[in-house]
Amino acid sequence: MLLYTIYLVAIVAEAMSGAIMGMRRGMDLFGICMIGTVTALGGGTVRDVLLGHYPLGWIAHPEYLLFTIGAAVVTAFVARYLHHLRAVFLLVDGLGLVAFCVIGCDIAMSAKMHPAIVVLAGMITGVFGGLLRDILCNQIPLVLQREVYATVALFTGSLYVGLLYFKVDSSVAQLASIGAGFLFRFLALHFEWRLPNFNGDRIRGFE
Amino acid sequence: MLLYTIYLVAIVAEAMSGAIMGMRRGMDLFGICMIGTVTALGGGTVRDVLLGHYPLGWIAHPEYLLFTIGAAVVTAFVARYLHHLRAVFLLVDGLGLVAFCVIGCDIAMSAKMHPAIVVLAGMITGVFGGLLRDILCNQIPLVLQREVYATVALFTGSLYVGLLYFKVDSSVAQLASIGAGFLFRFLALHFEWRLPNFNGDRIRGFE
Amino acid sequence: MLLYTIYLVAIVAEAMSGAIMGMRRGMDLFGICMIGTVTALGGGTVRDVLLGHYPLGWIAHPEYLLFTIGAAVVTAFVARYLHHLRAVFLLVDGLGLVAFCVIGCDIAMSAKMHPAIVVLAGMITGVFGGLLRDILCNQIPLVLQREVYATVALFTGSLYVGLLYFKVDSSVAQLASIGAGFLFRFLALHFEWRLPNFNGDRIRGFE
Numbered sequence: 001m002l003l004y005t006i007y008l009v010a011i012v013a014e015a016m017s018g019a020i021m022g023m024r025r026g027m028d029l030f031g032i033c034m035i036g037t038v039t040a041l042g043g044g045t046v047r048d049v050l051l052g053h054y055p056l057g058w059i060a061h062p063e064y065l066l067f068t069i070g071a072a073v074v075t076a077f078v079a080r081y082l083h084h085l086r087a088v089f090l091l092v093d094g095l096g097l098v099a100f101c102v103i104g105c106d107i108a109m110s111a112k113m114h115p116a117i118v119v120l121a122g123m124i125t126g127v128f129g130g131l132l133r134d135i136l137c138n139q140i141p142l143v144l145q146r147e148v149y150a151t152v153a154l155f156t157g158s159l160y161v162g163l164l165y166f167k168v169d170s171s172v173a174q175l176a177s178i179g180a181g182f183l184f185r186f187l188a189l190h191f192e193w194r195l196p197n198f199n200g201d202r203i204r205g206f207e
Numbered sequence: 208m209l210l211y212t213i214y215l216v217a218i219v220a221e222a223m224s225g226a227i228m229g230m231r232r233g234m235d236l237f238g239i240c241m242i243g244t245v246t247a248l249g250g251g252t253v254r255d256v257l258l259g260h261y262p263l264g265w266i267a268h269p270e271y272l273l274f275t276i277g278a279a280v281v282t283a284f285v286a287r288y289l290h291h292l293r294a295v296f297l298l299v300d301g302l303g304l305v306a307f308c309v310i311g312c313d314i315a316m317s318a319k320m321h322p323a324i325v326v327l328a329g330m331i332t333g334v335f336g337g338l339l340r341d342i343l344c345n346q347i348p349l350v351l352q353r354e355v356y357a358t359v360a361l362f363t364g365s366l367y368v369g370l371l372y373f374k375v376d377s378s379v380a381q382l383a384s385i386g387a388g389f390l391f392r393f394l395a396l397h398f399e400w401r402l403p404n405f406n407g408d409r410i411r412g413f414e
Numbered sequence: 415m416l417l418y419t420i421y422l423v424a425i426v427a428e429a430m431s432g433a434i435m436g437m438r439r440g441m442d443l444f445g446i447c448m449i450g451t452v453t454a455l456g457g458g459t460v461r462d463v464l465l466g467h468y469p470l471g472w473i474a475h476p477e478y479l480l481f482t483i484g485a486a487v488v489t490a491f492v493a494r495y496l497h498h499l500r501a502v503f504l505l506v507d508g509l510g511l512v513a514f515c516v517i518g519c520d521i522a523m524s525a526k527m528h529p530a531i532v533v534l535a536g537m538i539t540g541v542f543g544g545l546l547r548d549i550l551c552n553q554i555p556l557v558l559q560r561e562v563y564a565t566v567a568l569f570t571g572s573l574y575v576g577l578l579y580f581k582v583d584s585s586v587a588q589l590a591s592i593g594a595g596f597l598f599r600f601l602a603l604h605f606e607w608r609l610p611n612f613n614g615d616r617i618r619g620f621e
Contacts, residue, residue: 025351025352027347027351027404028352028402029402029403029405030350030351030355030402031348035351045257049257050473051469052259052469052470055258055259056257059321062321062323062324065327116476117473120479135550136338136342136348136351137347138346138347138552140441140550140551141445143444143445144436144439144442144444144445144449144550145442145445148444150444150448151444154444194442196443196490197440197441197442198437198446198491233611235559235560235608235610237558237565237568237609238555238557238558238559242558252464256464259466261466262466263464263466266465266527266528266531269528269530272534342549343549343554343555343558344554345553
């Protein structure tokens, strides 16, 4: 129930962040609604298509679309006043990332997947919404370039699967993973942690 | 039967429009055939994958590929003479949009989907071919930016679902939706209707 | 068994080529692992999703992910020394293309698909990994633009299906198709064969 509430808050926040990026690219109202929805629900959609887990979440629960489209429309009209809320956004986005991740792990586990696939399903749920948003905005996905965003998802999913493996109670494992993952994300943002980059300019001979 | 004929004309027109965009991007003959095919059949493919509706249309009917590949090859050789036909193209494309939309609604209804998902399935069928074409051509999808293209699909699908809800005969509902949707598209093109854009440059604080 | 060995060598080579392209785009370690994995396994994934063939290869065999992620990590650290190996890479990549193609045909045949879809499934397996890599790197897919890469896949798949149609023994058909396809690819690289391009600048009137 708590997870469900966090999920709804998270898809609203993701839809708003997608809508803002769409506005920056000059999209019209349809484009803003669609990119908000893809950002919010794209991760779970990719996960379910890859797992063959039908029906998709938003097809079984079309009311999710009301949340994402509503959030995108509201954002379109109030976005200019939102810059005061940037810190709130980043925190809600971080909460969404870890909640999406735990939900994705749950769905893969209910389909009896290998633990590595369970963690991967969590990561896909967390990061593919933003990745599809960036593809639609014609830019190299941010998640591939900087910040330990995907690493937070890897950590959260691994912790969750590990706790369940050691027979920790399911809701305790959820809360602990979400709490620890969110703390990790907060610290990563605060201290601007990065994964190593590699100086690709020094690679020659491959065109 | 009429719907099937319109469908075949529409996939040929969509394949030609995809092929022309591929040629503008310097694609070779394979690229032109592939982008033509993706433009024509991509919307239905995305819809069926999201609905879990297998087999896909062009897998059950591989002859569709003959139409799209043939149209792309012919376009590659005659494209320089086609600019006289621009108005014809826009009209056939508009007819294709509304026909794809009605077909997409039918498929979602046959799978007993929620009315909102039925309309969305129609919209996805209508607009995702062009959206995938634009992603392959490395540009922000036109449908997200301007013209009331997606709005026409929303209108057509909603009208169709509404007419069926009020027990209108199925073929009457098809014809009425296609006619009204096509008229809407024609008026939108003629009067250059646009959805509202939002000045994204004025949004600060979100990087 | 030989095909399986070739497959593993091929996914390692594809993962390395994806990782190198990711490094050139300034991706971090996660991005490099992900783009390597998508390049290696993306073609088979798209094929299986389109055919509705579940579970996907890397979900049934998560150890494939170890190969692709391992190859990407190693590449990240040794890439600057790899330019001596460019010719080796191109050859292994060509071998991978034809092996992927034969494997893709096999999977579509086991699902009793139409021969045209079988050949197409082989082509998709061969070329979609690189295509997804290019989309993630925000560039027009190379396979749509130049070199007879997709043509090699079309040739290999058609030859394989043709040989099986004439009751040639399955392993003989595999070896002959892989051998002939690889020779084709080698000659295409050596003589820089291209498919015809069309001067898209001369097409006016379609915006």
